[in-house]
Amino acid sequence: MLGLAGLLGLLMVGASMNMDFSEDEDDETEIEEELPEQEELPKLVSGTDLNDTLGGGEQSDSIFAFMGNDVAYGGDGDDVIDGGEGDDLLDGAGDDDVLHGGDGDDSLQGDYGDDTLNGDEGDDSLAGMAGDDALSGGEGADTLIGGDGSDSLAGDAGDDALMGGEGDDLVMGGDGADIVNGNDGSDTLFGGDEDNPEDGERDYLNGGAGDDTLTLGAGDNANGGEGADTFNLGDWIQDGPATIEDYDPTEDKIVVMYDQDFHPDAEVSVEVDENGQASVYLDGEMVAEVPDAGGLTAQDIEMIPRAA
Numbered sequence: 001m002l003g004l005a006g007l008l009g010l011l012m013v014g015a016s017m018n019m020d021f022s023e024d025e026d027d028e029t030e031i032e033e034e035l036p037e038q039e040e041l042p043k044l045v046s047g048t049d050l051n052d053t054l055g056g057g058e059q060s061d062s063i064f065a066f067m068g069n070d071v072a073y074g075g076d077g078d079d080v081i082d083g084g085e086g087d088d089l090l091d092g093a094g095d096d097d098v099l100h101g102g103d104g105d106d107s108l109q110g111d112y113g114d115d116t117l118n119g120d121e122g123d124d125s126l127a128g129m130a131g132d133d134a135l136s137g138g139e140g141a142d143t144l145i146g147g148d149g150s151d152s153l154a155g156d157a158g159d160d161a162l163m164g165g166e167g168d169d170l171v172m173g174g175d176g177a178d179i180v181n182g183n184d185g186s187d188t189l190f191g192g193d194e195d196n197p198e199d200g201e202r203d204y205l206n207g208g209a210g211d212d213t214l215t216l217g218a219g220d221n222a223n224g225g226e227g228a229d230t231f232n233l234g235d236w237i238q239d240g241p242a243t244i245e246d247y248d249p250t251e252d253k254i255v256v257m258y259d260q261d262f263h264p265d266a267e268v269s270v271e272v273d274e275n276g277q278a279s280v281y282l283d284g285e286m287v288a289e290v291p292d293a294g295g296l297t298a299q300d301i302e303m304i305p306r307a308a
Contacts, residue, residue, distance in 0.1 A: 042061050046064050047084070052068055054073070058075060061075065062081075063082070070088045074091065076093070078094075080099075082100045083100060084102045087104045088101060089106070090107070091109045104122045106125070112131060123142060126142065127145045129148070137174075144163070147166070155174045158175070162180050164187050171189050180206070182210070184209050186211045187210060189205045191217045203221070204221050204223075205221070206223050207223065207227070215232040215234075217242065218242065224247075230252070231244050235257070243288065249296065254280070254301045255303075266283060270297055276291075
């Protein structure tokens with residue numbers, strides 16, 4: 001009996017000891033695990049044959065709208081957006097984006113960054129906005145606006161309207177009767193050399209402010225605007241003379257380029273009528289008319305041979 005009582009006493013003491021080792025609230029330590037933030041991945045976004053509204057994210061995304069009159073927004077990153085068929089509205093938004101309008105009358109806007117905009121087929125409207133952008137109208141009667149930065153604009157086929165905006169821009173009309181505007185900056189303008197003035201195909205080149213270089217084709221009309229401008233003529237003008245509207249002999253320059261294979265002994269001559277309008281000839285072929293010539297002579301014109 002004494003042994004049993006002793007054993008029971010030990011068990012009671014053990015129970016008391018177990019009670020004494022219970023956790024105290026003051027001794028609790030909380031450990032919080034912080035999971036790493038997940039980075040957003042580039043998106044591949046596909047539209048349908050319906051009129052879709054599609055958007056990219058923070059990364060460099062690829063958006064393919066396919067058919068329908070779609071709205072696509074790139075967001076941050078260097079995005080690629082293809083409008084596909086239909087009259088689409090595409091906005092690159094973030095960084096250096098590449099936009100393709102596809103078939104249809106599309107509106108493309110680059111926003112920030114050095115963007116590449118291609119209108120493709122249809123009568124498209126392209127706006128580069130900020131950055132040094134490259135705009136190509138493709139087929140159709142397109143409107144191209146470069147915006148800020150030194151931009152490159154090509155109207156391609158069709159009767160296009162091109163405006164370089166601020167910066168030193170390269171603006172090329174291409175085929176068709178184009179309106180080519182350099183605006184601010186020292187711009188380089190080309191009207192195109194495949195126009196037919198008899199069919200009403202002539203380009204209008206306006207340099208705007210700055211020291212501009214304007215290259216004229218057959219039947220083109222050029223106005224250099226403010227600054228010391230250079231008007232380039234050449235033996236490619238065969239279907240009707242170009243017109244230089246605002247030649248200033250104190251600061252502007254007229255250049256005639258020729259192929260030495262076809263003009264081995266090239267000669268430039270100038271005839272001035274009683275109204276002061278000068279006609280410029282290359283080997284007897286009239287290449288330009290200058291309404292207010294300011295006493296222009298053949299000695300004032302620079303001749304430059306060019307490669308065939």
